[in-house]
Amino acid sequence: MPGQAERAGAKIRVNGQTVGLTPVKLTVFAGEQSISAELPGRTVLDKRAGVAAQVEETVRFVFA
Numbered sequence: 495m496p497g498q499a500e501r502a503g504a505k506i507r508v509n510g511q512t513v514g515l516t517p518v519k520l521t522v523f524a525g526e527q528s529i530s531a532e533l534p535g536r537t538v539l540d541k542r543a544g545v546a547a548q549v550e551e552t553v554r555f556v557f558a
Contacts, residue, residue, distance in 0.1 A: 500517055504555065506529065507529070510528070523545075525545060529542070536557045539557065
């Protein structure tokens with residue numbers, strides 16, 4: 495499940511655990527996942543994603 499933001503370097507968390515900076519690609523367990531993106535000086539963006547087994551998902555964040 496890649497986590498992307500329109501700006502590189504956003505901190506990505508999956509289920510509360512920091513997993514890296516954008517762009518990031520990782521494998522997660524199937525099921526409901528909580529994903530957040532944080533850029534210094536910006537509001538933290540949160541999303542929920544239902545992930546199916548063996549299916550690649552892309553989560554995109556846009557900081558306004």
